[in-house]
Amino acid sequence: MHSFSLPRAGLVALAIGATVTLSACAGGTAPGSAAPASTAPADAATRVALSYPGGILVLDGESLETVGDFSSEEFTRLNSAGDGQHVMVTTSKGFQVLDAGTSAAEPELTDLVFPASKPGHVVTHGGKTVLYADGTSDSTIFDTDALLASTDALPEVQTIPGVEAHHGVSIALTDGTFLTTVGNADGRNGVVAKDASGATLAESADCPGVHGEGTAKDEVVVFGCENGALVYDGGTFTKLTAPDQPYGRMGNAYVSEDSALIVGDYKDDRDAEGYLLHRVALIDTAAKTQRVIDLPEGVEYTFRDIARGPGDLGYILATDGSIHVLDPATGELTASYPVIGAWEGPAEWQDAHPAIKVSGDIAYVTEPAKNAVHAVDLTTGEVVKSVTLEKTPNEIALTR
Structure with a gap:
């Protein structure tokens, strides 16, 4: 270079x-x-x-x-x-x-x-x-x-x-x-x-x-x-x-x-x-x-626990282990989907703690306490897939 x-x-x-x-x-x-034509x-x-x-x-x-x-x-x-x-x-x-x-x-x-x-x-x-x-x-x-x-x-x-x-x-x-x-x-x-x-x-x-x-x-x-x-x-x-x-x-x-x-x-x-x-x-x-x-x-x-998803709604992964659906137009919580166990806040922001990222209708949720990751259909609240890892997940990013 x-x-x-x-x-x-x-x-x-x-x-x-x-x-x-x-x-x-x-x-x-x-x-x-x-911009050049997309080469996705x-x-x-x-x-x-x-x-x-x-x-x-x-x-x-x-x-x-x-x-x-x-x-x-x-x-x-x-x-x-x-x-x-x-x-x-x-x-x-x-x-x-x-x-x-x-x-x-x-x-x-x-x-x-x-x-x-x-x-x-x-x-x-x-x-x-x-x-x-x-x-x-x-x-x-x-x-x-x-x-x-x-x-x-x-x-x-x-x-x-x-x-x-x-x-x-x-x-x-x-x-x-x-x-x-x-x-x-x-x-x-x-x-x-x-x-x-x-x-x-x-x-x-x-x-x-x-x-x-x-x-x-x-x-x-x-x-x-x-x-x-x-x-x-x-x-x-x-x-x-x-x-x-x-x-x-x-x-x-x-x-x-x-x-x-x-x-x-x-x-x-x-x-x-x-x-x-x-x-x-x-x-x-x-x-x-x-x-x-x-x-x-x-x-x-925490800052890792809010995402936008289907319907342009907000989705908050809270310490009670549920994803709470927020309507940003009214400020009302319209649904709650249990996903992971209850959790406590981190001692330092860098410490592993639950996080949420969304791709389309699917939310990916980390559960460090169990070395787990869950895929949740946000249109139904159903946990469609879960996996236990050999490592403790911390940061999460999606490609799309």
């Missing part, structure tokens, strides 16, 4: 305080240009990637049989690359590419690594995948499907250097707009939006502790704040104030790109011990409103 300066002045201007570069091997396009794998079966201490398992999404087992670092995070076949594995060197395989090809933890200092958030949207490095605040962007056509080298990427390092996140919209968080070693306070020429469209410093993002219908983007949320819509930021002040934190947004409604995790006590939460934020990105609902007593969850 080698790097060279991007010759197009418009994209050079997009860099925030530095020069845009490319790390080149295969073809790619810049934000805002037409013919085998559309879901694969389930699970981290465990020192390794990663890959399961077939239908049979839950283990089809791959790879050695890795003691703790890794997993995120879908968005192309239906690959998973990004955060390691000490950067984002390592896991090829989860197809019916015709075995899974492989490849030697391909997108270099990054303190690799963090992975965002897939509009045919682009954005990798964020907390150690530099650099954002690496590539065509989501490019990995499918690049089996022995990294695809061409656009790197947008950050200004001051912080735990942040970036997203590229289909019109070329680039949104990225603003902060430094002392904290994070806002978001800036720039167009494809590098000109600032809008910015806001009214989002203390900014964390996470989610894109709803019509490319409206929501960022979580420690006192509410920040909504970006067509060149304008709108601050939504939490009902609890000065601290009412939304940390993660759980979205459907077909719905204007967002579900967010919510914490109302800065000094609360542990990681269990008992309230949920509901945001209407069209009306620009936010409200917070209380969950029934005994129904608690």
